Amino acid sequence: MDAVAAAGEAEGDARVGEFWRGLGLPGLVDVHTHFMPERVMAKVWAYFDAAGPLVGRPWPIAYRYEEDERLAVLREFGVRAFTSMIYPHKPGMARWLNGWAAEFAARTPDCLRTATFFPEDGAADYVRGELAGGARIFKAHVQVGGYDPADEALDAVWGALAEARVPVVVHCGSGPVPAKHTGPEPIARVLARHPRLRLIVAHLGMPEYTDFLDLAERYPGVHLDTTMAFTDFVERAAPFPRAERGRLADLGDRVLFGSDFPNIPYGYAHALEVLARLELGDAWLRGVCYGNGARLFGV
Structure with a gap:
């Protein structure tokens, strides 16, 4: 990174604190950040570099x-609580990722202990084990995993x-x-069977925003994260429909800030400032950027 680019990034990063202090918040809760085993993160970055x-x-x-950096x-x-969003793409991977995430959370007290799963033999057993061990949030990635979330194995x-x-953050949009099992219909079948599920739709369900707003209105446990x-x-x-902003405002207590840090192609401040552009009010921003997540996770 050249000096001019570095200075620009530093200037943008300084605006993050200005943003939440201007709202009178004690900081931020980010429900969608990625920390993974080093070799897994390297493979993820290589995939992004290749525009897979x-x-x-x-x-x-x-x-x-x-x-560490x-x-x-x-x-x-000023992020007071964040996650280590992990996700397997094949059988046999979830247990190992869960073990790493548990150790990471143990040495990183501001990280909500995160776990994951895959449709495979024993999945229910290890998920129950993670719950008993203190997992506070799960991640499922239907697109990368290539599985039907309504698979009987799950x-x-x-x-x-x-x-x-x-709560479970699900990349289902x-x-x-698009992939074979993305879109609102497969996860709607899951919710029909488990209507009390605390499901956080990643990325507001983009690009099927309207369909996922429908699901949030139908099921009180469905939340939406703003990631990207x-x-x-x-x-x-994939522009968000301007006509749907009112519904987003009405669901304000179930909208959560997410960033996708570090895997974003712009500065962190931009992810916050675009929320202010929606003109849904400071009370909405305070809930999205801190209050809703703090309440959901007791932080």
Whole structure:
């Protein structure tokens, strides 16, 4: 990174604190950040660098730092609680990722202990084990995993999560590139079976925003995270319908800030400032950026 670019990034990063202080908040809660085993993160970054089939466009990583530096950056931003969004793409991977995430959370007290799962033998057993061990949030990535979330192999998993009332962030929308089991219909079948599930729809369900707003209105446990939504990078390809802003305002107590840090192609401040552009009011912003997440996770 040249000196001019570095100075520009530093200036943008300084605006993060200005943003939440201007709202009178004690900081931020970010429900969608990625910390993974080093070799897994390296493979994820390589996939983004190559603009792989599930990315579909050039995607420079803005915060390509070592783990300790990434943690320091989030803390300097004033992020009081965050996650280690992990996700398997094949059988046998989830247990190992969960073990790593448990150790990471144990040495990183401001990280909400995160876990994941895959449709495989024993999934319900290890999910129950993670719940008993203190997992506070789960991640499911339907696009990368390539599985139907309504697969019978996951029915007991969703049931355990619904009973425990532990939130699960699910990438189930068809952005940035649709896959066989993305879109609202497969996850709607899950919710029909488990209506008490605390499901957080990643990326506001882009690009099927309206359909996922419908699900949130139908099921009181459905939340939406703002990850990458409204940013200039996304709006060019999948703009949020202006006519739906009123519904987003009405669901304000179930909208949560997410960033996708560090895997974003722009500065962190931009992800916050685009929320202010919506003109939904400071009370809405305070809930989205801190209050809703703090209440949901008891932080």
